[in-house]
Amino acid sequence: MKPRTRRFVLASAVFVVLLAVWWMVTALRLVPETYLPTPGAVVAAFVESNTCRPISEGSSRMVCGEFDYFMWQHLIASLGRIAVGVGAAIVLGPIIGFMMGTIGWMRDAFDPYINFLRALPPLGYVGLLIVWFGIGDVSKYWLLFLAAFPPLVIATMNGVRGVKQDHIRAAQSMGASRLQVATKVLLPSVLPELLSGIRIATGFAWTTVVAAELNNGIPGIGGLAYQSGTQLQTALTIACIIVIGIVAVALDSLIKIISRLLTPWHGRV
Template sequence: MNSTHHEQEETSQVGLRHRRSIRLGRWRRLGLQLASLVAAVALWWAVTALNWVDPLYLPSPGSVLDALVRSNSCYPASESSSRILCGEQGYFMWEHLLASFRRIGVGVGCAIVLGPLVGFLMGRSRWVNSLTEPYLNFLRALPPLGYIGLLIVWFGIGDLSKYWLLFLAAFPPIAISTINGMRGIRADRIQAAESMGANSWQITTHVILPSTLPDILSGIRIATGFAWTTVVAAELNNGIPGIGGLAYVSGTQLQTALTIACIMVIGLCAVALDTALKYLAQLLVPWHGKAS
């Protein structure tokens, strides 16, 4: 009994040291990342302070921060005018951001609904897969800028063409991930369910869907990232309000500080979206990656 109790204590201590080591490693990694960020900003500030680069091409960090604050506040149109302007292009930056999120939500949302259904059909039926796979691969290979003009001709320059563009950008990764998940299902799991008397619906809901869900969520994560990078292309025409449209318009007007501020907001939102989807996948499929 004493030896068993002693072994349990040693195991507990080893586990505690392991958890502490993991936490310490995370804090060290975070500290390294923060130090790298501070060094990059310091270098940026030094280059602009010494006027090594024309401010038109590389404004200072202070100018970018000022543009960010200005885009979310109201200010006089000029010193001699009583007219008040709010935000940029008639909208605050958070309103531009919300407009882009709405377009992403509609386009990617439709892809999340249709992508797994099409992928499931292609994974279950060989003749459906043979008929549709060439079109799916063709669509996946097309860059969004290659067909945005056609979408504008078909659906106009309003939000409908943007919804279609973002949907077409997000649909292939989700469908293909679903197909890969279907193909990766072990046959013995289905055979075991059949041997216990499970019908087709039970096999689908208790075997196929749980086995495919990690790949579907991975495809959604990839599709969302790809659609977010496509938002600037979607908002090239009549993209105001929209964070991508604001970045494009400010660039054409040589408002470099505002353009950099938009780029930073786009990048930070992309990281936040990806992190949120990563943790959502961990919550929905906690068994993924564990031994079965």
């Protein structure tokens, strides 16, 4: 059996076992349904969150999705916020990281603060961002930006510092200009580290989406998970968690594919 096939079979077997245990626990009512609904209830909550239904039995009035939005609309809203926050970090992070990697006094001056910001949990400063920027999307953009910015700066800085000086001197001795050294030597060397940083930053920002949408987070998949939890709609909360996890894996896989396409030489002798 091929390694990839073996991994798929093992992962599928674990999924089936976990699903069976979940079903058994709920079927035997070992845990109240308020805390752990059945798999069928979670599927039903997912379906209801993406369809329209009568507001009550026999009523002609219809309610669509949850909190006036389908789940896929909540998801798109969160992905849009991620795109803005992480996108800004992808633009600014490598620039700052490159400068810190090449200019010694900048690295000495700002490295402690970048690491300080990286170590802060998002919930530690989300309240401050709301005070500064309100409960609208601006505070959410800032929160996601601050979650993604430090990993990108550190990854770029480490990539620049990891470039061998012999390669730079060899290019210069052959008459390469500064621009050619930057594009032909530094960029290919830094790119694998930068793409790894983007992968880490995107994952961390996605895990921050619930914190970003704690206040006025509708529409938003994190806001939907939070609001449904406060209203004891446990099945819907679990459905949101599953969707958040699936999207996280999909984003990570997409970035890995892009990394392999852009840096086919990385990891090869």
